[in-house]
Amino acid sequence: MRVLVSSDETGLVKEIICTKGTDTSKKDGVKPESINKLCNQPQASLRARVLEMIQIDNQLVTLRINGDLCFYDMTKEDDDFKLIKSLSLCEDKPVSLVNYSRLGYVIAAFETNKIFIVDLKSYKHKELIIPYTKKVKPIVTFVENPYKDGEFAFGGEENDVKIIKLFDKPPKSLSKFTIEVVKTFRNVPDNHLDLRVPISIKGIRFLEKEKFITVTKYGQLRIYDMNNERPLNDFKIGDKPIIQLTLCNNNSEVILSDTTSLIGKYSLTKFDSNATKINTATSGTLKRPSLKLLGKYSEGSNTGATHAIHNFEGKYVGCGGLDRYLRIYDLESRELVVKAYIGTQISSLIILEDDKVVEEPPKKTVKKRTVESDDEDNDESDESESDDNDIWDQLLSNVKTPQKTQQKTQLKKKQRKI
């Protein structure tokens, strides 16, 4: 397996080459083949750590916490990726990096509502600022709608989900990009005590063209439809903030991680109708549904929050976070496939390759010993043949005799029954 992880304390990217069954926590366990430190340029440090990274063909694009967007060529020179271009976009805190390579762009979003569209050929960029009718609020997440070109969603602390459109037709140049808020979603209704539910969007993922989910700081998962202003469903997952989410199994399941060590797989179609019960003085007991927990990725004793979850072709789930371990699980069985100590905290993770399947040479079929095969051997002497025949005769007689005894016993039993 070939995995890239961001290394927070050093600001580098680490390449881990390992095989299935790697476990550094065991003294005699399989160790990774190599752990290489990459992306040394430009001046890697804790203050310029990689927050997001994406792979576009043979290019690695990293968004650093100081607002630098770096492009690396993934063919190695002197055991490092070659820096092609580094753009200092903004000094604000970056939020997300969107792969829009199908149209030849990458899009970087910042906490201060700034969006940078960068051309992958010329490395020129255009800055757009999200317009607000009322007070400007910071954003925490910014994602694309993969089912509709030009449409994006974002949200944040006291900043409910909004849909924006950057273009109608695929633009040929950066100047054609504009920004327009298409839809603003409303908060869930007040709770049973008539108190306003606080808003804090932590992540958004699109399930379909007009359907998406959000997770919040208050441990909620909400399902939205574009035709409704409010969420269709509001589920409570837990009390801790949810910080990471990844879809799997044709968008019918979601893998979530919170600020503690939880990494759980939840169904988006199966609900536990009586998951939470709220006892109220006026309206009795209220039952709130929740998503069905399909299982936890808990093998390998994770102790810290998970910042990066990567779904590799619906086969494996790569996880990394504050406990400085890279863990790769089988997506379906949730078994631990790889556990490797990296030595630094992880913010972003990409599984590039699976184990190379080595084609085994066809096994030589061992001929079973049969009477026919014995006949075919002409080299054997007549004496040995006669000996063999004797043995076979003996064996046959041995086989026949117990049959007789069996028959007798059966008869005896029958007699007894009578």
Place this chain on the structure above:
Amino acid sequence: MSEDAKTLKRIKNKQQRQKVYAELKHEKNKAKHKLRAERAKEERSNPELKTERLATNVPETLDSKRVFDETIAEEVEGEDEFNEIFNNSKPPKILLTTNHKAKKQAYEFADLLMDFLPNVTFVKRKEQFNIKDMVKFCNNREYTDLIILNEFNKKVTGLTFIHLPNGPTFYFSITSITEGKRISGHGRATNHTPELILNNFNTRLGKTVGRLFQSIFPKNPEFQGRQVITLHNQRDYIFFRRHRYLFKSDEKVGLQEIGPQFTLKLRRLQKGIKEETEWEFRPEMEKDKRKFYL
């Protein structure tokens, strides 16, 4: 069954049996002591025998049977939040406070802490300010650490260390607090900056905890004070002790305990100001008695 056991079993009278048992035990003990005395005599005449015996007879302990931890051998990579303090040799400035509505015991323990913490200011906790507010105030006043004492049911139960300006946050539980004056033959502390000894902070998590304590005490101790603070980690329990060393002769050194004594146990390490959990103690972690985290 041994001969002695057989004889004991034969005696039906309980009191008689107990008497015989006590005699047998006494004899065994006597023989053991005799053997030891003889061995000591032999070893005194031939010290090589003692070194040989000690080399071969190493008792197995939980520490020696410790489960393999790959993080011990690995070097610490890159920078962390404590780097600023070490690089700029910024002197520590600590704010000490308690939980809401703390009782007498919390103030008494705060007094103990103020005896050895350098450049510390105690502020009585006010209800209207939460931890994030306090961190903001501390950052404005260039404090390097915020320590919050936790008292519950008139007992000091925990200590929260927040490294400023951006964390991390450590929460330790406290047990076995002994004041200096209760320690027999204790000495009196002076105002000299103590030396710091950190023992057995070996794992990656242990190194982070060690760096917290390093950042709290200044790097330039006043040696004329001959005061030493020891933080000894054994099986994830951190023992706090304070001593004064005395040069009895050119070869012999004596120790005088100053106190206080207390034991800390790391319960939680969080990134930032009480944000995401980096490490948290869970009861099932104690299932394997040979696995240690610090």
